[in-house]
Amino acid sequence: MGAPPVSLTRLICSGFSQTCPNPFCLSVPNCQVENVKLLDRYTRRRPASGTLYLTATHLIYVDASAEVRKETWILHHHIASVEKLPLSASGCPLLIRCKNFRVVHFVIGQERDCHEVYNSLLKLSQPGKPEELYAFSYNPKMPKDHREMGWKLIDVGVDYQRMGLPNDYWEMTDANKDYEVCNTYSPELVVPKAATKAMVLGSSKFRSRGRIPALSYFSRENNAAICRCSQPLSGFNARCLEDEQFLQAIREANPGSPFMYVVDTRPKLNAMANRAAGKGYENVDNYDNIRFKFIGIENIHVMRSSLQKLLEVCEMRSLSMSDFLTGLENSGWLRHIKAILDAGVFLAKAVKDEKASVLVHCSDGWDRTAQVCSVACLLLDPFYRTFKGFMVLIEKEWIAMGHKFSHRCGHLEGDPKEVSPVFTQFLECTWQLLQQFPCAFDFNERFLLEIHDHVYSCQFGNFLGTCHKDREDLKIFEKTHSLWPFLLQKKAEFRNPLYKGFTAYQELWPNTLPFSFQFWCGMYNRFDKGMHPKQSVLDHLLGCFRQKLELEDVATELENKLPPLDGRLPDETPLPVQDGRHFHLPFRVPHAQNTPGLRRRGGPRPAGQRHSRRDGQGWTRSATGVEDWPGSPFPRRPHGPQPCLRWGHPARGSGGTPPGPLKDLELCL
Numbered sequence: 182m183g184a185p186p187v188s189l190t191r192l193i194c195s196g197f198s199q200t201c202p203n204p205f206c207l208s209v210p211n212c213q214v215e216n217v218k219l220l221d222r223y224t225r226r227r228p229a230s231g232t233l234y235l236t237a238t239h240l241i242y243v244d245a246s247a248e249v250r251k252e253t254w255i256l257h258h259h260i261a262s263v264e265k266l267p268l269s270a271s272g273c274p275l276l277i278r279c280k281n282f283r284v285v286h287f288v289i290g291q292e293r294d295c296h297e298v299y300n301s302l303l304k305l306s307q308p309g310k311p312e313e314l315y316a317f318s319y320n321p322k323m324p325k326d327h328r329e330m331g332w333k334l335i336d337v338g339v340d341y342q343r344m345g346l347p348n349d350y351w352e353m354t355d356a357n358k359d360y361e362v363c364n365t366y367s368p369e370l371v372v373p374k375a376a377t378k379a380m381v382l383g384s385s386k387f388r389s390r391g392r393i394p395a396l397s398y399f400s401r402e403n404n405a406a407i408c409r410c411s412q413p414l415s416g417f418n419a420r421c422l423e424d425e426q427f428l429q430a431i432r433e434a435n436p437g438s439p440f441m442y443v444v445d446t447r448p449k450l451n452a453m454a455n456r457a458a459g460k461g462y463e464n465v466d467n468y469d470n471i472r473f474k475f476i477g478i479e480n481i482h483v484m485r486s487s488l489q490k491l492l493e494v495c496e497m498r499s500l501s502m503s504d505f506l507t508g509l510e511n512s513g514w515l516r517h518i519k520a521i522l523d524a525g526v527f528l529a530k531a532v533k534d535e536k537a538s539v540l541v542h543c544s545d546g547w548d549r550t551a552q553v554c555s556v557a558c559l560l561l562d563p564f565y566r567t568f569k570g571f572m573v574l575i576e577k578e579w580i581a582m583g584h585k586f587s588h589r590c591g592h593l594e595g596d597p598k599e600v601s602p603v604f605t606q607f608l609e610c611t612w613q614l615l616q617q618f619p620c621a622f623d624f625n626e627r628f629l630l631e632i633h634d635h636v637y638s639c640q641f642g643n644f645l646g647t648c649h650k651d652r653e654d655l656k657i658f659e660k661t662h663s664l665w666p667f668l669l670q671k672k673a674e675f676r677n678p679l680y681k682g683f684t685a686y687q688e689l690w691p692n693t694l695p696f697s698f699q700f701w702c703g704m705y706n707r708f709d710k711g712m713h714p715k716q717s718v719l720d721h722l723l724g725c726f727r728q729k730l731e732l733e734d735v736a737t738e739l740e741n742k743l744p745p746l747d748g749r750l751p752d753e754t755p756l757p758v759q760d761g762r763h764f765h766l767p768f769r770v771p772h773a774q775n776t777p778g779l780r781r782r783g784g785p786r787p788a789g790q791r792h793s794r795r796d797g798q799g800w801t802r803s804a805t806g807v808e809d810w811p812g813s814p815f816p817r818r819p820h821g822p823q824p825c826l827r828w829g830h831p832a833r834g835s836g837g838t839p840p841g842p843l844k845d846l847e848l849c850l
Contacts, residue, residue: 212234212236213234214232214289215232216232216290217230217242217290218230219253220288222496222498228288229244229246230245231246233289235301238257240255242285255283256315256639257302257305257306258314258315258592258638258640259279259280260279260306261280263275263277263299263306264276264277265295268292269288271288271290272291272295273288273290273292273295274289275288275289282492282705282707307594309593311587311593312655314593314645316640316645316661319641319662329658331666334572334663335569335576337367337573337577340577341353344399344401345401346396347371350404350434351373351374351396351399352371352373352374353370353371354370354372354376355368357370363391363392364650365390365391365648365650366393366395366583366648367582367583367649370395370396372395373427373433373434374434375430375434380424380426380430383421384423387419387423388410388411388412388413388414389414389546392410392546392547392583394431395408396408397554397577397578398557400532400533403435404436405437405533405536406431407532409541410541410542410546411543411545412445412461412543412544412546414459415460415461416456416459420464428468428540431538431540432469432470432471434538435536435538438535439470440470440471441471442474442539442540443468443472443473444476444527444539444542446476446477446541446543446550447477447478447480447544448477448479449475451480474527477520478517478543478553480544480549481548482598484603484606485598487514490511491514491705494509515695515700518610519693521549521552521607522556523693525556525557525559525560525610529560529561529688532557533561533688541553548589548603551603552606554578555575559610560614560688560691563684563685563687564683567623567624568669570623571611572665576643579607580643581649583648584603584604585599586636586645586646588647589602589604590604590637592637604633605633605704608629611629612626612629612703612704614689614691615677617691617692617697618686619677620677620679620681620685620686621680624676625675625677627674628668630703631668632664633704635664640664642658642663643663676723678722678725679722
């Protein structure tokens with residue numbers, strides 16, 4: 182068994198084999214397989230040949246044929262499925278599909294080796310216990326206090342304060358501090374000040390899983406609010422006085438509007454079917470001054486099926502335009518994205534234009550409700566379009582409010598019917614907005630892709646478990662690291678060079694007509710290099726942005742090197758004025774002979790050398806070119822006139838009177 186590549190020495194694995202001499206392997210029959218071929222689906226190039234390594238956390242393929250060592254690293258937690266294909270003449274094919282939409286096709290020479298790798302990956306990609314997840318062994322070697330500070334970087338309570346809470350109408354309640362009201366909410370909840378504890382407890386018994394109405398967004402401008410909850414346990418005719426009073430308190434917390442909306446994000450048929458199970462939706466006859474509306478976003482099972490159909494289209498080879506467009510339409514994926522954006526626009530317009538508060542729910546209030554409320558916040562508040570604001574939004578609407586990340590992302594071995602791309606759809610909605618408003622977001626597409634990768638990687642603790650109580654029980658905050666400091670360290674890579682700043686766009690009103698939606702190739706075909714343009718617009722813009730920053734630094738350095746003028750300029754001195762290729766410097770300067778900056782680099786003026794010469798037009802031109810000055814930013818040109826200074830004098834007096842002070846000074850480029 183050969184030695185692993187040097188880069189693998191960075192790995193510190195747990196559970197090493199006690200019998201294998203290779204310290205980088207697991208307790209698996211074969212941790213290293215030679216002569217493995219890697220196929221490229223979109224090119225006809227000869228397959229790469231290399232070595233496959235299994236470690237405690239990664240599957241690593243090292244291309245032996247490349248001039249420069251090329252490595253492909255795949256986290257075990259990213260693996261969605263492993264499939265053995267029928268034997269071929271070249272060996273045993275192994276197809277690996279990943280949750281970040283990478284598809285890897287290996288051909289292993291020996292069937293026995295393929296079988297061992299297959300069984301090992303099945304075990305490694307589906308841990309049975311939370312403690313086996315990568316986050317609990319990931320150790321970036323940082324001080325303990327740095328890890329603790331990382332968890333305090335994003336504080337949802339600070340965001341509520343930014344909105345102007347608490348105030349005369351809303352307050353933070355401690356009713357859920359021991360999860361007495363709802364064990365899938367965080368302890369921090371914002372409710373109407375008029376809502377008594379009896380209302381809160383009564384409503385929790387009438388709402389599915391105790392998920393009472395809680396505030397998501399508050400408009401300081403008009404007091405309108407967006408609240409979220411789960412469906413009521415109303416059945417066909419049940420009612421709850423405390424819940425009715427709770428909704429009335431939400432409506433009265435916005436005195437500028439005589440009504441409030443109650444939005445059910447489910448299709449009406451689905452909501453009616455839930456009535457037979459004792460659940461359902463609000464009866465408008467029992468609630469004063471509410472306007473009820475169905476949105477029609479499909480459930481997690483439809484979304485899972487839709488994504489599967491989309492990926493089948495993405496994986497097809499030799500795809501015609503007709504096949505692609507038909508497959509995309511039949512998947513229904515963009516139709517679902519449109520439905521979520523439409524719902525977000527409805528909420529945002531209700532708050533901004535109608536100045537009305539909105540209560541949103543689906544079934545349990547942790548999937549479609551999170552999507553819709555998050556999109557509405559993005560549309561209404563430019564803070565959530567910044568780096569830190571987007572992190573706050575995810576913490577507030579997804580993590581704190583109990584989106585079941587472990588179930589929806591399939592972190593652990595469990596029911597496959599619980600897996601659904603709910604959070605992926607929210608990221609795509611953000612990307613669709615970024616396409617329509619490229620100057621309104623502080624971050625670029627790569628920021629969204631990085632978040633998506635780490636939702637599934639289990640490298641950080643943010644997305645483990647199903648709710649805040651789960652994370653406390655697992656001691657996530659003591660044993661794992663937060664993703665947010667890691668992302669902020671890579672801020673330069675994720676910056677949007679077109680961003681116009683926090684105040685350039687207040688609200689966003691996207692076009693949601695069908696032709697406005699695009700297929701996100703950067704997400705679903707990100708690893709298929711043959712499909713992407715040869716040149717990246719984003720790379721070019723980021724390069725220009727970096728060059729701009731470098732030039733600004735150079736300009737500042739050059740300004741510091743300029744010799745000071747004799748005398749102090751008044752504060753109101755105007756800036757140089759450009760006239761064609763000349764810069765007029767409208768201030769009086771001493772004679773050139775007394776100006777050290779006009780001398781050639783390297784010391785005093787040699788004997789007989791003139792500082793200047795007349796150009797025949799009443800101007801004196803410096804004999805020493807500007808390009809010869811120390812630290813000059815103007816290079817010598819191979820042809821044509823060189824950069825220089827020229828200046829004018831008042832008319833020479835009679836009797837050979839020497840000239841007076843200079844009238845003007847120009848930099849000729």
